[in-house]
Amino acid sequence: MGIVVLTMKASVIEMFLVLLVTGIHSNKEMTKKIKRPKFTVPQINCDVKAGKIINPEFIVKCPAGCQDPKYHVYGTGIYASYSSVCGAAVHSGVLDNSGGKILVQKVAGQSGYKGSFSNGVQSLSLPRWRESFIVSESKPQKRVTYPSTLTYSSSKSPDAKAGKCSFVTHTSRQNSHGAKPGIQKQDSPGAAFQDPLGADVGLGFIPKEELSTQSSEPVSQGDPNCKVDLSFLIDGSSGIGKRRFQIQKQFLADIAQALDIGPAGPLMGVVQYGDNPATQFNLKTHMNSRDLKTAIEKITQRGGLSNVGRAISFVTKTFFSKANGNRGGAPNVAVVMVDGWPTDKVEEASRLARESGINIFFITVEAAAENEKQYVMEPNFANKAVCRTNGFYSFNVQSWLGLSKTVQSLVKRVCDTDRLACSKTCLNSADIGFVIDGSSSVGTGNFRTVLQFVANISKEFEISDTDTRIGAVQYTYEQRLEFGFDKYSTKPDILNAIKRVGYWSGGTSTGAAIHYALEQLFKKSKPNKRKLMILITDGRSYDDVRIPAMAAHQKGVITYAIGVAWAAQDELEIIATHPARDHSFFVDEFDNLYKSVPRIIQNICTEFNAQPRN
Template sequence: MSQANPVPRSTDSDGNRRVPLDRTQTRVEPVDAWKMDINPYGTGFNVREQEPTARAPELVSQGDPNCMVDLAFLMDGSWSIGKRRFKIQKDFLSEVAQVINVGVAGPMMGVIQYGDDPVTEISLRSYSNSREVKSAVEKIGQKGGLSNVGKALSYINTHYFSDANGNRGGAPNVAVVLVDGWPTDKVEEASRLARESGINIFFVTIEGPDDNEKQNLVEVNFVDKAVCRTNGFYSMPVTSWFALRKAVQPLVKRVCDTDRLLCSKTCLNANDIAFVIDGSSSVGTGNFRTVLQFVANITQEFEISDTDTRVGAVQYTYEQRLEFGFGQYNHKAELLNAIKRVSYWSGGTSTGAAITFAAEKLFSKSKPNKRKIMIVITDGRSYDDVRVPALAVQRQGVIAYSIGIAWAAQDELEYIATDPDKEHSFFVDEFDNLYKFVPKIIHNICQEFNSQPRN
């Protein structure tokens, strides 16, 4: 929410720090500032209509595969910035576009300009190479108005990162907010909602408020409230507009470091989940299909891709078999079909060896930014020790759940499960009742994730 009368910033000179305007003076705005944006849909947001211009067809660039992100810049178009600094801002965006190497298999880049209201200047799907993005940036005219960053963040959350606008789904969503001085509305709530929906938010503040100017802020410490609290990774203060160019390389390095883009992570898209499935003779073919349906029901709740949640599965008897590894199936439909195709093995029950096997074949290949979760499903007592393997895998940072059916041994279920047992260990008398625990398991995974200090 913005204050009714936020204190604006002066624009007397492009190189000087802004001070509160003298309200006794009459300020003449450029004529274009009073043109009404026509929006037939009444959403309060606009996509700027640009006249089509004839241009030679461009080759589609593949881009940098090591920087596959959907990247949106929120550029400051408020009157406080002035024409000269607005031009510096456009030069900065053009240089970023050149450095990141825009392309369909790498980063895609878009631009939103904000003032009183946000407007899409370049959608993610507009251009597929750096040259075209740079050309489009050069044509952007200053919008004017206040500096309503919170409103712009709400816009990208609800409108910008959509499939229709070019959002690819498998690529992390990244929003970089450029702010001249400070916002004229509140940003904390809008930022939190955007982060929770999977958007990584960076703030680049240019000529931020000094101690004397902080009394003019609508929201004190607005950057700290807006970004993920990770030791300054998501915030980049720049002392002067004329030093902005120096921020290009450091910023590109950060937005392309997908393993550190943790603020977009939720309990549904941040995991490596290994199912360790009992295929012993006591299970039987019919019950084994019920177990696979249980596995599919849990999997269905997660966002599946190589950058989101990945799922692997091990079936065991006396021996162990890797059914599929992390990242082998990066689309949910393919993964669910793979689960359905798992064939029943039959044999003895060596749960301890299966846990060790899962650690070696699956968790050794986990990504550093993934939460490691193991779900062991068994219907009987193991012929080998489960305590030592379970303790070893938990020491590797794996969160272990145990699901026991029928003749499963309660003491072994507790040994396998991460403490507290009541949150990680479950028992049912019959296979047909497994489905009842799906919501509880998902709830516990999310509750545990959300309790961690992250953003």
């Protein structure tokens, strides 16, 4: 009996073990069968904005071709959620124009977004937006689950079109003050909309007001890194023809898009020329790229000859005025487009434009062939017209069909304000230091006359912290800094400071004064400024002037020596920059000082305009 019981127990144990092993094997088989579903990367179009996607973090695949300027991007590095996701990825350098996978992470809204040109994409500036995002390479983060299907803020999503609708439930709650329920827009700064019936908003419901607001594009304030006042002189002559005129208009529209027009950035107007020029619209007519492009589309061709010189003169005299929107502090740029060659002369008109502070760019399309050059009124007209001859200011395009290739290059150049040398004139580009003899021989009355002479010269210049700056040193045996270049930044303040200079009285150590001015005044001059020293004395110096004067010349300080009464002519010529005849002046008495002002100003400007600016 005991043997039977033991045998039964053994059989039971054996069956239990068999079942256990079978169960484990079955579980393994089940585990093999129940694998996690493979992650499918959702694909989006180039025009999908980050704000339309609810998911806070996701991986997506972008198609090729998202470098197109019609897919707007706002910001640099951190992008406003109104931006094209894929456009931002190309701008940031994560993708090239062939597309690919990217990781997108939502972050907080920014108080401002800075536009920039990067990787073939011009991003726009924006004052603020409620939500931002960043893009990076599609490396999944650990312990993060990424959605295979994106959730969109409205039913008008790419998934919805494919029959895979993903809706957002907006739940309304009554707040503690009994306010009516409302929903918050997914992509609008701070705006809220209420359901008029006070009921819960159902699946996928978006109020009409929200849809209309979401579709309106934010208006950029313009790219602050490209603050220029820009005039395009377009060729409307009969010879260009309708087809090429249309290509020219498309080129303008592309420029308008790439520039990111706005009050804090570039402003652009258009002048069309034929027999006579006419303003199509000025700098203040259109304050964003969208409106500007619409205006360009409406331009009609004028016809007539190709009088480019007349058009440049027109722009110089009338276009860059305050009434037409000229901002004063922004460089003035005129881009002249020419089909073939002008029918009048451009060199003199361009020179006057440059001396007025206008940066002239020339785009010549389909230049004269060898057998046509006999008809060109002014050979090599483009090089004669522009500020420099190193290729920076001129484009020679072989065919109208190739014009679009110059868009980005032109935009980069007109925005390079450090290289726009033509906006610097003889009256707005210098640091001028007056070195004034206050010795006993001058006397109080004559010293006031000298100060009036200093004021008369200062009045001729455009004075600001970015234009011409004025400083002054008074000397006897000793030296005194009356005011430095950074002390006053307006013309009234400078003139008042000159009036307040007190007469010192003492000996005449001109050499020591020059050395002091170099150390205490011109050492603080800006690197990109012309340095002018205007020294006024009425007698021979008690010390040597040769070594200090030579030091001034070696340091690039252009020195004008003004002698009165008993001043030594040979000493003035040593002090003055070579040639001395252009930089040294002598008057027999203080009351005649004012007569030399026009010639001094003329010589300063002649010398400035004669310098090569390559």
